[in-house]
Amino acid sequence: MSDLVNINIDGKPCAVPAGLNVIEAAKLAGVEIPHFCYHPNLQVAGSCRLCLVSIGTPARDRATGEPVLNPDGTQKIAFMPMLAISCGTKVSEGMHVVTNSPQVKAAREGVLEFLLLNHPLDCPICDKAGECKLQEYSENFGRGRSRYVEEKNAKPKKVPVAGGRIMLDAERCVLCSRCIRFCREIIGRDIFGFIRRGSKNEISVYGDDGGDSNYIMNVVDGCPVGALTEAAFRFKMRPWFMRVVNCVAPESSAGVNTNVWVRENTIYRITPRANPFVNDSWTSDSSRYEYKIVNSDLRLRRMRVDGAPCEPGYALSRAVDVLKSDPRIAVVASARQPLEEQFLLAEFASMAGAKVYAVSHLGEDDGFLVSADRTPNMRGLFVSGLIKEYPKPDLSDLAAEIRMGNIKTVLCLCEDATSLGLEEKDFKLANFVYCGVNDSLTARLAKVALAISSNFEHAGLFINRQFRLQKFDKAVCAPKGVLDFSAIAVKFINAFGASLAENPDIGQLRMRISEMCPILPKGCETGEGGVVIDSSAFASIKFPETKSLHFLDNE
Amino acid sequence: MAIVVVERKKLSFWERTYLPQIAGGLWITLKNLFRKKVTLEYPEQRPALPARYRGAPTLVKDPDGREKCVSCQLCEFVCPPKAIRVSPGAIAEGSPYSHIEKAPAKFEINMARCIFCGLCQEACPESAIVLQKEFSVNGFDRKSFIRGKADLYEKGGVLPDNVMKWRKASLNAEKSKGGR
Numbered sequence: 170m171s172d173l174v175n176i177n178i179d180g181k182p183c184a185v186p187a188g189l190n191v192i193e194a195a196k197l198a199g200v201e202i203p204h205f206c207y208h209p210n211l212q213v214a215g216s217c218r219l220c221l222v223s224i225g226t227p228a229r230d231r232a233t234g235e236p237v238l239n240p241d242g243t244q245k246i247a248f249m250p251m252l253a254i255s256c257g258t259k260v261s262e263g264m265h266v267v268t269n270s271p272q273v274k275a276a277r278e279g280v281l282e283f284l285l286l287n288h289p290l291d292c293p294i295c296d297k298a299g300e301c302k303l304q305e306y307s308e309n310f311g312r313g314r315s316r317y318v319e320e321k322n323a324k325p326k327k328v329p330v331a332g333g334r335i336m337l338d339a340e341r342c343v344l345c346s347r348c349i350r351f352c353r354e355i356i357g358r359d360i361f362g363f364i365r366r367g368s369k370n371e372i373s374v375y376g377d378d379g380g381d382s383n384y385i386m387n388v389v390d391g392c393p394v395g396a397l398t399e400a401a402f403r404f405k406m407r408p409w410f411m412r413v414v415n416c417v418a419p420e421s422s423a424g425v426n427t428n429v430w431v432r433e434n435t436i437y438r439i440t441p442r443a444n445p446f447v448n449d450s451w452t453s454d455s456s457r458y459e460y461k462i463v464n465s466d467l468r469l470r471r472m473r474v475d476g477a478p479c480e481p482g483y484a485l486s487r488a489v490d491v492l493k494s495d496p497r498i499a500v501v502a503s504a505r506q507p508l509e510e511q512f513l514l515a516e517f518a519s520m521a522g523a524k525v526y527a528v529s530h531l532g533e534d535d536g537f538l539v540s541a542d543r544t545p546n547m548r549g550l551f552v553s554g555l556i557k558e559y560p561k562p563d564l565s566d567l568a569a570e571i572r573m574g575n576i577k578t579v580l581c582l583c584e585d586a587t588s589l590g591l592e593e594k595d596f597k598l599a600n601f602v603y604c605g606v607n608d609s610l611t612a613r614l615a616k617v618a619l620a621i622s623s624n625f626e627h628a629g630l631f632i633n634r635q636f637r638l639q640k641f642d643k644a645v646c647a648p649k650g651v652l653d654f655s656a657i658a659v660k661f662i663n664a665f666g667a668s669l670a671e672n673p674d675i676g677q678l679r680m681r682i683s684e685m686c687p688i689l690p691k692g693c694e695t696g697e698g699g700v701v702i703d704s705s706a707f708a709s710i711k712f713p714e715t716k717s718l719h720f721l722d723n724e
Numbered sequence: 725m726a727i728v729v730v731e732r733k734k735l736s737f738w739e740r741t742y743l744p745q746i747a748g749g750l751w752i753t754l755k756n757l758f759r760k761k762v763t764l765e766y767p768e769q770r771p772a773l774p775a776r777y778r779g780a781p782t783l784v785k786d787p788d789g790r791e792k793c794v795s796c797q798l799c800e801f802v803c804p805p806k807a808i809r810v811s812p813g814a815i816a817e818g819s820p821y822s823h824i825e826k827a828p829a830k831f832e833i834n835m836a837r838c839i840f841c842g843l844c845q846e847a848c849p850e851s852a853i854v855l856q857k858e859f860s861v862n863g864f865d866r867k868s869f870i871r872g873k874a875d876l877y878e879k880g881g882v883l884p885d886n887v888m889k890w891r892k893a894s895l896n897a898e899k900s901k902g903g904r
């Protein structure tokens with residue numbers, strides 16, 4: 170892939186990697202070629218014909234093989250008499266591409282005019298408006314006016330697909346077959362298909378409508394128009410009002426890159442963000458609704474001391490008292506916290522002389538983008554030095570230690586200890602300080618319960634199953650009275666004699682941990698797609714993930 | 725800043741008496757005594773507003789009594805002082821207009837914010853929001869300036885245009901047979 174070929178696009182010479190198709194090469198050169206059916210992660214179908222361009226190669230004499238020269242001595246370019254599709258044409262040395270000739274323009278106008286013949290033109294009520302390729306291309310490359318006076322064909326509308334999770338409107342479809350190919354190539358079975366012919370050609374759904382698939386929603390992002398829309402997002406918010414925040418799905422150790430769409434501190438949807446090293450252009454359906462935690466009823470919203478709600482300042486000072494009350498202390502770390510917070514917790518544990526426990530949350534590896542480890546940052550617990558071996562799925566060890574009287578104080582992060590082997594009576598034997606996003610029995614039994622921000626409410630770093638360090642941004646502000654764990658951890662560390670700056674900013678934290686841990690890049694700079702860190706120190710650990718997309722294959 | 729001393733112009737003899745100026749002023753007053761009056765005894769007398777006057781924005785219905793707004797939120801987007809707030813909703817199945825799919829669940833215009841610019845009317849793809857002739861909007865607290873959907877429709881009334889964009893083709897044929 171690293172070989173470059175010299176091509177010429179619209180008279181501009183440029184060098185692009187060999188093996189690219191003309192659409193991608195033109196994109197590198199800053200020229201947009203409109204296309205519907207081409208998708209970088211699917212097979213080329215070459216069916217929409219919107220990407221037609223004029224392509225020429227250096228001419229050679231057929232008999233002798235000698236280059237044919239122009240009168241001025243340059244090599245003659247032999248253009249094909251007809252236009253060619255740029256999605257299905259690979260670049261070659263000396264290739265000339267013309268995307269702005271009258272012939273190309275006329276071809277685009279023709280294709281768009283045909284697509285709009287039976288289109289309902291209902292952009293005002295279409296959820297895709299604002300991010301619809303047909304809208305953009307009609308504006309940029311279309312004729313601007315309709316010549317069609319006949320009655321339009323009516324096709325099925327408001328058809329629920331995938332058990333009602335997707336709405337299909339066949340009138341808006343541009344027949345690009347991306348949804349068909351996605352299901353066939355990625356899900357592995359046929360869910361969509363075309364029926365009828367000519368101007369009555371329409372997209373349709375087979376008996377198996379993919380309701381049981383955890384990946385079917387990807388056709389919504391893949392559909393270039395509003396034919397397939399998300400039922401849960403239907404009529405909720407228009408794309409142009411929302412801010413897009415780069416995040417990483419906290420669903421599993423796959424570390425899927427996501428876009429979180431926010432308006433006025435409310436998250437409206439989550440879509441995949443393309444990362445060719447991690448998730449291509451896809452994400453699981455289950456990861457799309459994880460933002461519900463932000464406003465869920467299960468949320469711990471107020472700090473509590475001995476079960477009674479109180480102000481954050483008082484709860485914090487009581488928590489410090491509890492933690493300092495007895496040196497027989499343990500911390501329960503969480504693989505759901507970002508790396509920065511894990512490092513702070515590790516610092517606290519070493520200053521307080523605490524024993525560290527953690528819990529693994531395992532599920533079935535679906536062989537694609539939901540991995541067996543259902544925590545986003547298990548590798549972070551190892552990198553921050555909190556744990557040395559892969560943790561058990563429960564806290565039975567901690568329970569035993571408490572019952573033997575070896576542990577008198579516990580700082581528990583996020584884990585609901587009562588469902589992991591601890592019993593109500595154990596909370597009498599040891600004093601618990603619970604920091605968590607969710608309310609739980611543990612939070613109610615703990616001496617002090619501190620409400621902390623969820624992973625949508627702070628920025629941070631996760632290390633995924635490939636040991637790829639990826640950063641995510643803060644999508645929304647935490648509710649009033651809820652603190653970042655980093656701020657709480659600094660208070661605790663300072664209570665044990667250190668003097669760290671209060672309310673540390675994320676840049677300082679990252680710089681600090683990269684200085685403490687040499688395998689992290691300086692300042693934890695990860696770039697766009699994340700960086701793979703040196704994992705040789707952890708080679709002996711047995712992780713539960715199995716082979717799946719971009720994991721354990723020889724990339 | 726440097727100080728610039730401006731030289732005063734020396735007044736002539738007549739100018740110093742002020743008499744020509746006074747006479748000139750009185751002459752203008754005298755002329756206007758015999759002209760037509762332009763001021764109005766507002767609020768008893770009301771001005772006649774031109775046809776395209778831009779007063780308060782309202783929501784309108786079409787001649788069939790259908791609410792024209794489809795809650796596309798373009799007016800909300802274009803409104804410079806962010807006076808409009810639309811909460812989209814779905815039209816219930818079974819309604820004669822269920823094929824239009826979308827209508828505002830809530831529609832609010834904050835008249836304390838509106839600057840009567842008319843951009844909402846210009847942006848609306850459905851001609852559903854129209855600036856009408858109301859120019860004096862007042863109230864005793866800020867809340868009373870926020871107009872809800874019902875209020876806006878009441879003030880808006882019916883837009884007498886014949887563009888029946890959403891009428892089903894079959895229905896259209898029927899109506900035109902009846903000779904509308």
Ligand code: SF4
Pocket residue numbers: 341342343344345346347348349372391392393394396397
């Ligand atoms: S429904 Fe969308 S993705 Fe599928 S063929 Fe039609 S336009 Fe393409």
Ligand code: SF4
Pocket residue numbers: 781802803804805806807808833837838839840841842843844845855
């Ligand atoms: S007239 Fe202007 S300011 Fe008033 S609601 Fe419309 S767009 Fe907003």
Ligand code: SF4
Pocket residue numbers: 293792793794795796797798799800810844847848849850851852853
């Ligand atoms: S009034 Fe017009 S622009 Fe505003 S939401 Fe309704 S249809 Fe859209």
Ligand code: FES
Pocket residue numbers: 203204205206207214215216217218219220221254255256257
């Ligand atoms: S993108 Fe090339 S034919 Fe559709």
